[in-house]
Each structure stands twice: as structure tokens, then as C-alpha cells.
Amino acid sequence: LCTEHLLKGKARAIIANSGNANACTGNAGLENARETARVAAEALEITPEEVLVASTGVIGAQLNMKLLKESIPLLVKNLSSDDIPQAAKAIMTTDSFPKISSFQGRVEGRTYHLLGIAKGAGMIMPDMATMLCFILTDVNINKPDLKKALSISVESSFNRITVDGDTSTNDTVLILANGMAGNRSLSGNDYQNFVEGLQRVLNDLAIMIVKDGEGATKIVHIRVEGAATKEDALRAARTVANSNLVKTAFYGQDPNWGRIMGALGRSDIVMQEDKVNLFIDDILIVRNGLGIGENSEKKAAEIMKNHEFKLLIQLNQGNFQDRIITSDLTHEYVSINADYRT
Amino acid sequence: LCTEHLLKGKARAIIANSGNANACTGNAGLENARETARVAAEALEITPEEVLVASTGVIGAQLNMKLLKESIPLLVKNLSSDDIPQAAKAIMTTDSFPKISSFQGRVEGRTYHLLGIAKGAGMIMPDMATMLCFILTDVNINKPDLKKALSISVESSFNRITVDGDTSTNDTVLILANGMAGNRSLSGNDYQNFVEGLQRVLNDLAIMIVKDGEGATKIVHIRVEGAATKEDALRAARTVANSNLVKTAFYGQDPNWGRIMGALGRSDIVMQEDKVNLFIDDILIVRNGLGIGENSEKKAAEIMKNHEFKLLIQLNQGNFQDRIITSDLTHEYVSINADYRT
Numbered sequence: 001l002c003t004e005h006l007l008k009g010k011a012r013a014i015i016a017n018s019g020n021a022n023a024c025t026g027n028a029g030l031e032n033a034r035e036t037a038r039v040a041a042e043a044l045e046i047t048p049e050e051v052l053v054a055s056t057g058v059i060g061a062q063l064n065m066k067l068l069k070e071s072i073p074l075l076v077k078n079l080s081s082d083d084i085p086q087a088a089k090a091i092m093t094t095d096s097f098p099k100i101s102s103f104q105g106r107v108e109g110r111t112y113h114l115l116g117i118a119k120g121a122g123m124i125m126p127d128m129a130t131m132l133c134f135i136l137t138d139v140n141i142n143k144p145d146l147k148k149a150l151s152i153s154v155e156s157s158f159n160r161i162t163v164d165g166d167t168s169t170n171d172t173v174l175i176l177a178n179g180m181a182g183n184r185s186l187s188g189n190d191y192q193n194f195v196e197g198l199q200r201v202l203n204d205l206a207i208m209i210v211k212d213g214e215g216a217t218k219i220v221h222i223r224v225e226g227a228a229t230k231e232d233a234l235r236a237a238r239t240v241a242n243s244n245l246v247k248t249a250f251y252g253q254d255p256n257w258g259r260i261m262g263a264l265g266r267s268d269i270v271m272q273e274d275k276v277n278l279f280i281d282d283i284l285i286v287r288n289g290l291g292i293g294e295n296s297e298k299k300a301a302e303i304m305k306n307h308e309f310k311l312l313i314q315l316n317q318g319n320f321q322d323r324i325i326t327s328d329l330t331h332e333y334v335s336i337n338a339d340y341r342t
Numbered sequence: 343l344c345t346e347h348l349l350k351g352k353a354r355a356i357i358a359n360s361g362n363a364n365a366c367t368g369n370a371g372l373e374n375a376r377e378t379a380r381v382a383a384e385a386l387e388i389t390p391e392e393v394l395v396a397s398t399g400v401i402g403a404q405l406n407m408k409l410l411k412e413s414i415p416l417l418v419k420n421l422s423s424d425d426i427p428q429a430a431k432a433i434m435t436t437d438s439f440p441k442i443s444s445f446q447g448r449v450e451g452r453t454y455h456l457l458g459i460a461k462g463a464g465m466i467m468p469d470m471a472t473m474l475c476f477i478l479t480d481v482n483i484n485k486p487d488l489k490k491a492l493s494i495s496v497e498s499s500f501n502r503i504t505v506d507g508d509t510s511t512n513d514t515v516l517i518l519a520n521g522m523a524g525n526r527s528l529s530g531n532d533y534q535n536f537v538e539g540l541q542r543v544l545n546d547l548a549i550m551i552v553k554d555g556e557g558a559t560k561i562v563h564i565r566v567e568g569a570a571t572k573e574d575a576l577r578a579a580r581t582v583a584n585s586n587l588v589k590t591a592f593y594g595q596d597p598n599w600g601r602i603m604g605a606l607g608r609s610d611i612v613m614q615e616d617k618v619n620l621f622i623d624d625i626l627i628v629r630n631g632l633g634i635g636e637n638s639e640k641k642a643a644e645i646m647k648n649h650e651f652k653l654l655i656q657l658n659q660g661n662f663q664d665r666i667i668t669s670d671l672t673h674e675y676v677s678i679n680a681d682y683r684t
Binding site: 021025026058061242243248251290 | 590
């Protein structure tokens with residue numbers, strides 16, 4: 001429905017609900033989404049095509065339209081520019097904290113603003129966008145440039161995180177620009193600055209999503225260097241980041257590098273065991289495929305007690321690199337997901 | 343080393359250790375494997391090339407050769423044809439029970455035997471074989487036929503199970519035939535019967551491995567029908583079987599079919615949401631992509647209380663099918679793997 005509405009030109013409102021994903025709901029679900037946009041448009045005195053819809057929660061159940069229809073006029077009546085924190089809270093499902101990030105830029109002597117909110121804690125391995133993320137800006141920017149800026153920024157932020165390797169049915173990232181900053185155009189360096197600001201906001205939100213990964217106690221920045229191809233670099237990082245054995249070792253604060261080597265070995269990339277180096281932060285634990293020894297593993301285990309650390313994988317096969325941010329796999333993840341619906 | 347030794351002709355002994363995988367151990371590890379074969383050969387009064395070696399356990403640590411050298415002569419001294427149960431027990435690591443299966447066949451009026459033992463409870467998503475599995479038979483069979491029979495049987499058994507999506511560094515399946523049954527040759531129907539017997543033994547062992555999957559409380563037989571290609575059928579089954587969200591729902595005994603649809607949706611196969619049917623055993627829970635309702639989900643939840651059940655996925659895209667046997671993801675899996683080395 002969003003794709004259809006976006007074809008008509010511009011959007012002026014987003015109506016989102018949490019608790020129900022409105023996915024796998026067939027024609028009835030699509031009709032409910034249309035009805036939601038219609039009711040929101042009526043209350044806002046705009047056209048339904050100017051409304052975008054987003055949903056997150058349980059898959060396969062129909063929306064409670066009675067509740068939605070009753071609530072929307074009230075929501076519109078209470079709209080205020082101070083309510084972003086409340087909106088960030090309202091879209092949470094298993095999230096434990098609201099996710100907000102912002103940026104201020106300058107163009108033609110004027111200040112403009114970027115503000116993003118996001119939700120997401122499980123079913124996170126974005127393949128295009130992730131869960132729900134809404135970004136507002138008052139900068140004046142033409143549509144093709146805004147689209148390009150968003151694509152670039154999503155690719156380097158949301159598309160580089162994973163919590164559980166399960167891509168969501170409801171990945172949504174929306175950006176709205178209203179031009180109220182009053183600048184004439186955004187080009188050259190000003191455009192680059194805007195893209196950097198947008199990347200910063202999306203990256204902030206992406207890291208918050210991993211931090212809040214269901215049951216997560218660790219955030220691990222996995223970087224692969226020296227891959228034979230760009231695809232190999234990403235595939236290696238993603239395979240290690242999604243390995244349940246690696247993720248439980250992170251949880252156990254155990255530099256069990258054999259599991260990392262095992263994951264690399266099954267990832268179907270060009271690699272030679274005796275060329276691989278592994279680091280936890282700045283501690284070398286594997287050189288040329290062999291363990292450095294007990295002493296360096298003790299130091300690495302010490303680092304792994306931190307909430308956040310780096311894993312660097314040097315493949316020494318070529319000149320390509322990529323990265324993925326992941327979390328650990330914990331008892332709490334199992335508890336949350338064994339009991340989610342019941 | 344096994345590949346090298348097999349080139350020389352025949353094998354007469356397997357020496358295996360558990361607790362240490364002798365993987366990612368470089369040249370020193372290879373030399374230790376050679377030394378192990380040499381010591382075993384000496385004690386058995388055969389050549390080192392007639393000995394196959396296998397290891398399972400922690401990756402990246404060197405073998406304790408002193409212990410091995412001291413133990414091998416004693417092992418050989420106590421060899422007896424009654425000791426298979428002890429051997430099956432000796433190769434266990436995190437396994438909770440020894441895995442043995444056997445089969446008796448008839449050829450030319452003579453009886454022959456097939457006996458297999460296996461170990462494996464975690465790092466299980468075989469891509470060719472799995473962990474350690476040794477099969478002995480007294481049938482007389484030529485080498486190419488034996489190899490073909492083993493390949494066929496491994497493909498339909500070990501290559502169709504997963505516990506945690508992590509393929510092991512040490513997948514090993516070995517079969518030895520000594521011809522002592524005295525039959526002249528194995529061909530035609532006799533060969534087919536032998537292959538069926540072998541498949542039965544390997545399938546038994548494969549299911550035992552999933553049953554003993556680390557922390558597993560459920561065995562789920564996932565079958566995909568109506569896929570557009572053979573590859574799609576396997577990919578769909580494997581993606582659902584490895585989804586942490588699906589596996590925690592199995593643990594929670596919750597027919598949360600939205601997660602199954604989500605996994606299918608990200609599996610990169612040809613599918614249309616509104617053509618998909620899902621069954622738990624014989625209970626239809628999703629028809630044409632939509633949930634059947636609370637009543638059928640209650641019945642499905644009742645079935646999911648069993649230790650073992652089926653999930654049937656009908657894609658209605660073509661005529662291909664495949665299957666995977668998987669386990670659930672539990673608190674106990676996380677406990678075992680957060681603490682494995684420490």
C-alpha cells in the first residue's frame with residue numbers, strides 16, 4: 001500500500017501500530033490497511049494517498065479495526081511537535097527502550113534537522129531496511145536525491161546488523177522531508193553533509209536495535225578484511241554473526257575461536273585456514289590459522305566481559321572488507337521467543 | 343590423512359578420539375594424526391596406511407600425544423568383537439547416549455551384517471557427512487559399489503538433518519567391508535537390499551543425533567512439497583529448520599505459523615504467499631497463506647506437546663519435494679554452548 005501511495009507523489013503522514021504485523025492476512029489485511037489510511041486521512045483532513053501505513057507484531061492475525069477507528073481521531077487531536085518520544089515508545093513490541101536519534105546540519109546559513117525513530121529487537125537480519133524506522137527532516141531536497149541518500153544510508157546501517165538471522169516480514173524505513181528549513185536546494189558538499197548526517201542517525205538507530213536485541217547482553221562489531229571479493233567479505237561476516245555456536249560463545253565470554261574458524265569454513269568463501277588472523281579488539285588470538293596461546297585468550301576473555309567489543313577477521317586473500325554488528329544468543333532470547341504469543 | 347591413506351588401497355582399522363577435534367592445528371596437528379596412525383599400526387601389526395584416524399571435540403588445541411601413545415597398546419590388547427557399545431560410548435562428547443544401529447541381510451543363502459555407530463549432538467548441519475560415524479559390514483562388495491551405496495545413503499540421512507545450522511569441521515563417515523560373509527558378489531536385487539539396509543542404519547543414526555541434539559526436547563520432521571525446483575525444496579526446508587524463531591516456537595509448543603511463513607519468505611525460493619498450506623501432523627493450520635483459526639491451532643498445539651511431530655509445507659509451485667529433520671532451540675542449548683570450554 002505504501003508503494004502504491006508513494007506513486008501518487010508525496011506523503012504527509014505515517015500511521016503505525018504495534019502488536020500486530022498485518023502480514024499474511026490476505027485481501028482482508030490489505031483492505032484493513034486501506035481503511036486505516038482512510039480514517040487517518042479523514043481525521044487529518046488530507047487525502048488517503050498522502051498517508052503511509054506501518055505495522056509490527058504477531059504475523060497472521062487480522063487488525064482490530066474497531067480499536068483503530070476509535071483511536072485515530074484521538075491521536076490526531078493530541079498531535080504535537082513534542083510527542084516524538086511518545087511515538088518512539090508506542091511502536092515498541094519486545095523492545096526494552098525507545099530508539100531516537102537526531103542530527104543538525106547547516107545549508108546556506110540555515111539550520112536543518114534530521115530526526116529518526118525506530119523499533120526492533122527480534123526477527124532482525126534486514127535485507128533492505130529493518131522493522132520500523134521513520135525519519136523526518138525539514139531540509140529542502142529533491143525526491144531522487146532523498147531516495148539515493150536513504151538507500152546509501154540504509155545499506156551501511158540497517159543492512160549490516162543481525163540479531164537472530166531471521167529477516168522480518170515487515171521491514172519498513174520511511175523518510176519524509178518538508179522543506180521548512182527554507183534552503184533553495186541541496187547539492188554538492190551540502191548534499192554530502194546531509195548524507196553523512198543521515199548515515200549517522202541510521203547507524204545510531206541500527207546499533208540501538210542490536211543493543212536491544214532480544215535477550216542480548218553483548219554487541220559485537222564483526223569486521224572482515226582481506227576477502228577475495230566484496231560478496232565474500234559480507235558472507236563471511238554474516239555467517240560468523242549468525243552462528244549460534246559463535247553467539248553462545250560470546251554470551252559465555254569465551255574466545256572459542258575454533259567456532260569462528262568453523263563458521264568461516266562453512267561460509268563458502270575463498271579462504272585458506274593457514275592465512276587467517278583473528279583479533280578480539282586489539283588482542284591477536286589466532287595467527288595463520290593457529291591459536292596464539294592461553295595468555296592471549298585470557299586477555300581476550302577479559303575484553304569479552306565488556307558489553308561491547310570488536311572481532312576482526314583477516315582473511316589475507318584479497319582487498320575487500322565488510323562488517324556486521326551482531327548480538328549474543330542467551331537464555332533470555334529463548335525465553336522471550338518460546339513464550340512470545342502465549 | 344584418511345584421503346591419503348585410502349588412495350593406497352584398503353583400510354583395516356579406525357582409531358578415534360573424543361574431546362579434541364585436532365582441527366585448526368596446522369602441520370603439528372597433521373604430524374600428530376600421522377603419529378597416531380603409526381602407533382596404532384604398530385600395536386595392530388599392520389601398516390600405518392591401513393589405519394584411518396578420526397577426532398571430535400574442541401577445535402584449535404593440539405592432541406595430548408603422550409596420553410594417546412600410552413593408551414593405544416592397551417586398547418589394542420583389549421580388542422574384542424563384543425566391544426562395539428563401549429566404542430560407541432567412547433566417541434561421545436556432549437552426547438547423552440551412545441548411538442548404535444544394525445541390519446541383517448541375506449545374499450546367496452548367507453547372512454551378512456551391517457553395524458553402525460555415530461556421535462554428534464551439536465555443530466550439526468552436515469554438508470557431506472556428519473561428525474563421526476563408523477559402519478562395519480561383513481558383506482563381500484566391490485569398492486565402487488560400496489562407495490556409491492555410502493554416498494546415496496549419506497545424502498538421504500546425515501545430509502538431511504540439522505541441530506544448529508553449524509556444519510562441523512570434523513564430519514566423518516567411514517565404512518569398512520571385510521567380505522567375511524563369503525558371498526561371491528553383490529549385484530542386482532542383492533545390491534539394492536544392501537543399500538536399503540545401509541540407508542536404514544544411517545537414517546537411524548541420523549535421527550538419534552537429532553534426538554540427542556544439544557538441549558533438544560523435540561524432533562521435527564519438516565517436509566516441503568510442491569516446490570518449483572529440487573533446490574528450492576531443500577532450501578525452504580533448511581531455512582525453516584534453521585530459523586531460531588521457528589525453533590524457539592517448537593520449544594514453546596506454539597504453532598506460530600507466521601514465523602514459518604517469514605522464514606519461507608526470506609529463503610529466496612519461488613513462492614506465492616496465497617498458495618501456501620501448512621500442516622502440523624494431519625492438522626491444517628494455514629490454507630492459501632491464511633490461518634485456519636484458533637480451533638485448528640489449539641489442536642496443533644496439542645500435537646506439539648509430543649516429543650516428535652511433522653511439519654508439512656505445501657508450496658503449490660511445482661513438483662519437487664525434500665525434507666529435513668531438526669530439533670528445537672532451548673535454554674539448555676544455550677547453557678551447554680555458553681559453557682562448553684570453560
